[in-house]
Amino acid sequence: MFRRHLGWVAAVAVACLAACGSGGPATSAGGGGAKEVTVFAAASLTGTFTELGKAFEAAHPGTTVRFNFGSSATLAQQIVQGAPADVFAAASPATMKTVTDASLASAPVTFARNTLQIAVPAGNPARVDELKDLADPRVKVALCAEQVPCGAAAAKALAAAGLKITPVTLEQDVKATLTKVQLGEADAALVYKTDVIAAAGKVEGIDFPEAGQAVNDYPIAALAKAPAGGAAKEFVDLVLSQQGRGVLTKAGFEAAPR
Amino acid sequence: MSAAPDRRLAGRPPWVLVVPALLGLAFLVLPLAGLLIRAPWPTLPARLAEPQVLEALRLSLVTATIATAVCLVLGVPLAWMLARVDLPGRRLVRALVTVPLVLPPVVGGVALLLVLGRRGLIGQWLESAFGVTLPFTTAGVVVAEAFVAMPFLVISVEGALRAADRRYEEAAATLGASRWTVFRRVTLPLVAPGVMAGAVLCWARALGEFGATITFAGNFPGTTRTMPLAVYLALETEPEAAIVLSLVLLAVSVIILAGLRDRWVTSP
Numbered sequence: 001m002f003r004r005h006l007g008w009v010a011a012v013a014v015a016c017l018a019a020c021g022s023g024g025p026a027t028s029a030g031g032g033g034a035k036e037v038t039v040f041a042a043a044s045l046t047g048t049f050t051e052l053g054k055a056f057e058a059a060h061p062g063t064t065v066r067f068n069f070g071s072s073a074t075l076a077q078q079i080v081q082g083a084p085a086d087v088f089a090a091a092s093p094a095t096m097k098t099v100t101d102a103s104l105a106s107a108p109v110t111f112a113r114n115t116l117q118i119a120v121p122a123g124n125p126a127r128v129d130e131l132k133d134l135a136d137p138r139v140k141v142a143l144c145a146e147q148v149p150c151g152a153a154a155a156k157a158l159a160a161a162g163l164k165i166t167p168v169t170l171e172q173d174v175k176a177t178l179t180k181v182q183l184g185e186a187d188a189a190l191v192y193k194t195d196v197i198a199a200a201g202k203v204e205g206i207d208f209p210e211a212g213q214a215v216n217d218y219p220i221a222a223l224a225k226a227p228a229g230g231a232a233k234e235f236v237d238l239v240l241s242q243q244g245r246g247v248l249t250k251a252g253f254e255a256a257p258r
Numbered sequence: 259m260s261a262a263p264d265r266r267l268a269g270r271p272p273w274v275l276v277v278p279a280l281l282g283l284a285f286l287v288l289p290l291a292g293l294l295i296r297a298p299w300p301t302l303p304a305r306l307a308e309p310q311v312l313e314a315l316r317l318s319l320v321t322a323t324i325a326t327a328v329c330l331v332l333g334v335p336l337a338w339m340l341a342r343v344d345l346p347g348r349r350l351v352r353a354l355v356t357v358p359l360v361l362p363p364v365v366g367g368v369a370l371l372l373v374l375g376r377r378g379l380i381g382q383w384l385e386s387a388f389g390v391t392l393p394f395t396t397a398g399v400v401v402a403e404a405f406v407a408m409p410f411l412v413i414s415v416e417g418a419l420r421a422a423d424r425r426y427e428e429a430a431a432t433l434g435a436s437r438w439t440v441f442r443r444v445t446l447p448l449v450a451p452g453v454m455a456g457a458v459l460c461w462a463r464a465l466g467e468f469g470a471t472i473t474f475a476g477n478f479p480g481t482t483r484t485m486p487l488a489v490y491l492a493l494e495t496e497p498e499a500a501i502v503l504s505l506v507l508l509a510v511s512v513i514i515l516a517g518l519r520d521r522w523v524t525s526p
Contacts, residue, residue: 073494140394145477147494168394169476170483172491180476184377185393 035063037228040075042091043173048251071148071173086232089220092149096219108219112253114192117205119181126187131208135165142186145170153214154190160213194252298498305502314488322464325403329411329460337415359409367473398475403464411456418452
């Protein structure tokens with residue numbers, strides 16, 4: 001995760017140096033025959049968007065879709081700092097707002113919703129079966145940090161249940177949180193249902209009623225300065241299409257209310 | 259290092275070397291300058307006084323210091339073995355010791371989890387026998403930091419041992435000193451600057467450790483959230499806070515390096 005950051009910083013530095021030294025090489029964006037659409041998407045969309053990206057490439061020969069998956073908050077910061085993205089799909093309206101507030105995108109559309117589940121390692125060694133079991137001090141709970149959408153949703157659900165729990169770790173994104181459960185280091189975590197489904201066999205998911213209080217809306221928008229131009233909009237259309245909905249609901253997302 | 263340039267080689271330094279050298283310097287210095295330029299100076303004192311900042315700083319300093327102590331206790335003898343004992347396969351051992359140096363720290367963190375995690379090879383035994391689990395504890399942070407930082411110490415001390423004059427040790431031995439006494443009274447004082455330099459490098463590396471820590475020890479304020487982790491999390495929502503935290507780390511590193519400069523420069 002953090003290496004993506006480093007890579008980005010290094011790339012900027014190198015590009016800057018190259019520009020100083022030789023008067024600026026051509027960037028990879030646009031131009032030429034091969035087109036590229038760069039999609040910044042929340043970590044929880046890794047599986048579904050990779051699939052949709054392949055579908056997009058099949059429908060648009062000669063176009064490649066590149067993904068940058070990560071915490072929505074990090075991605076939003078990268079876009080605000082000038083990362084050359086075409087599409088941003090966030091796991092919360094708040095992180096999308098960072099981008100729209102900077103006038104880098106307008107009119108985001110909610111394309112999916114995700115609910116939380118309790119994830120436990122296969123076999124459920126700590127015998128967790130409802131949310132209040134997480135308050136037991138013997139149960140090691142991993143949560144997302146509140147700065148990222150899955151953490152904000154978890155905080156909301158716990159507040160709705162009137163529970164105060166002390167997690168052992170506050171992870172940077174939902175995949176990192178789930179990994180701690182998958183490896184058996186944590187006994188339980190609050191993650192998205194879709195992530196539990198993606199890790200089927202290695203973790204088990206437990207529904208809990210308070211999750212209904214903390215449903216996450218996923219907004220998507222083509223960015224105003226998209227280097228890929230119209231192709232960015234076409235990718236958004238694919239996500240919103242019947243085909244896109246099909247892929248998303250199969251992975252455990254709920255269709256967005258229209 | 260500070261020796262005067264050779265007279266016979268006087269004259270203009272060739273631009274083929276000067277231009278890349280200056281670019282290299284700019285590449286290293288500009289990002290730091292960027293931190294200073296973008297720092298939110300007016301709100302700096304208030305941000306520094308925030309309890310989370312002090313908590314992360316204290317945790318970083320404490321864990322890096324303990325990790326360095328652990329590295330000294332284990333690393334100096336290891337360096338001595340590599341330099342002074344005829345081990346079979348010594349080159350292989352030396353290569354293994356330096357692996358954490360080139361390994362991406364995240365990989366180191368995963369490896370630590372697989373061995374010392376709750377379901378790890380040694381970790382599950384630690385838990386069943388002593389009820390000790392390392393992940394998500396401050397001790398886990400120390401383990402992660404020591405793992406990543408120890409090679410710096412070992413390499414530096416081993417280099418010093420190889421450069422040291424062995425005749426002093428031999429003289430002590432002929433006078434009847436045991437190998438332990440020779441090590442304690444002759445070898446160690448002889449390579450003290452090398453040990454110091456290695457310890458500083460080791461401490462600095464431990465202070466900046468991120469990947470192995472976040473992977474192995476997790477991220478919780480007060481127990482495992484060290485400065486680098488706090489910087490990374492702050493970047494999510496408050497880039498300004500991240501800059502402030504980075505400045506603190508930068509200042510601490512510069513102060514330590516400057517304070518030890520004399521020993522640093524005179525060490526082999």
